Amino acid sequence: MTISQYSADYNELAVALPAYIQQPRLRQLAERMQLELLAATATTAASMSPQATDIAQSARILNTLYQTPIADASILVAITHELRPKILLTRRAVHMNSHAGEVSCAGGRYEIGDGNNVVTALREACEETALPPSKVQIIGQLPIQTSKSGMSVRPIVALIEPDLVLVPELGEISRIFWADFERLITQPTVEYTVQYRTQDQLSEQMATLLTPSWQVDGETVWGLTGRVLASLLETGFDRQLEWYYRIKN
Numbered sequence: 001m002t003i004s005q006y007s008a009d010y011n012e013l014a015v016a017l018p019a020y021i022q023q024p025r026l027r028q029l030a031e032r033m034q035l036e037l038l039a040a041t042a043t044t045a046a047s048m049s050p051q052a053t054d055i056a057q058s059a060r061i062l063n064t065l066y067q068t069p070i071a072d073a074s075i076l077v078a079i080t081h082e083l084r085p086k087i088l089l090t091r092r093a094v095h096m097n098s099h100a101g102e103v104s105c106a107g108g109r110y111e112i113g114d115g116n117n118v119v120t121a122l123r124e125a126c127e128e129t130a131l132p133p134s135k136v137q138i139i140g141q142l143p144i145q146t147s148k149s150g151m152s153v154r155p156i157v158a159l160i161e162p163d164l165v166l167v168p169e170l171g172e173i174s175r176i177f178w179a180d181f182e183r184l185i186t187q188p189t190v191e192y193t194v195q196y197r198t199q200d201q202l203s204e205q206m207a208t209l210l211t212p213s214w215q216v217d218g219e220t221v222w223g224l225t226g227r228v229l230a231s232l233l234e235t236g237f238d239r240q241l242e243w244y245y246r247i248k249n
Contacts, residue, residue, distance in 0.1 A: 014137045015061050018031040022083060029238060030201075070110055073123075074121040075106065077228060079159055080159070080160055081161060086179060087178065089104070089178065089216065089219070090175065091174050092173060093173060093174045093201070096147070103220065108128070135160055136159070142231045170234075175219075194209045214226065
C-alpha cells in the first residue's frame with residue numbers, strides 16, 4: 001500500500017498474513033492480532049481471487065493501523081521470521097534523560113511527519129538499530145501502555161528477516177540483544193528490586209519496589225518493556241501475568 005505523504009522508506013509497507021507464516025506460534029499470534037483488528041471492517045470475500053483477497057486484507061490491516069489514534073510514542077516489537085524466532089531488544093544508553101540503562105524495544109516519540117504510529121515505530125527502529133523498513137512485515141498492534149513519565153506508548157508488532165546486521169546508535173542504544181520467543185511464552189518471571197525516589201512536601205526519600213521481570217541474556221527486562229511483552233503473551237497465547245509494583249516492607 002502506498003503512503004505518498006511519507007518518505008520513500010515507508011512507501012511500501014508489507015503485512016505478514018497468517019497464511020504465509022509457517023512457524024506455528026508466529027502464525028497463531030498473527031491470526032489473533034489481525035482477527036481483532038479486522039473485526040470491525042471484515043467483509044465477505046468469497047467471490048474474490050486469493051491474490052485479491054490477500055491484497056484487500058493487507059490494505060484493511062494497514063488502514064486500521066493508520067487510523068488508530070496517535071500515541072505520544074511508538075515502539076517496534078520485532079520478531080525474527082524463522083523456525084526459532086527471537087525478539088529484538090535493546091539496552092538504552094546510561095546517559096539518556098529517561099529510562100537510562102534500561103531494557104527497551106526500539107522506538108521513540110511521534111513526530112509530525114510520521115502521520116501514524118506504524119511509521120513512528122519503524123522510523124525510530126531504523127534510527128536506533130539501522131533496521132531497514134523494507135525488511136519488516138507488520139502483524140498488528142498491542143494495547144497502549146503508559147510510561148512512568150505519563151507518555152502513551154503504542155507497541156507495533158512485526159516480523160523481520162533473520163540474520164540482519166543491526167547496529168546500535170550509541171547516542172541512544174548501548175546494546176542490541178535477543179530474547180528466545182518460544183521460551184519467553186512459558187519462562188517464569190523473577191521478582192526484581194528497584195530503588196525508587198519519592199518526594200513529599202517535607203522530604204525526599206528512597207523506596208524499594210518489587211516487580212516482576214524476565215532474565216534475558218544477562219539483562220533484566222522489567223517496567224514498560226516487561227508489560228509490553230506480558231501483553232504480547234496474553235494476546236497471542238492466553239498467558240496472564242500479574243504485573244505489579246509493591247513497596248518492600
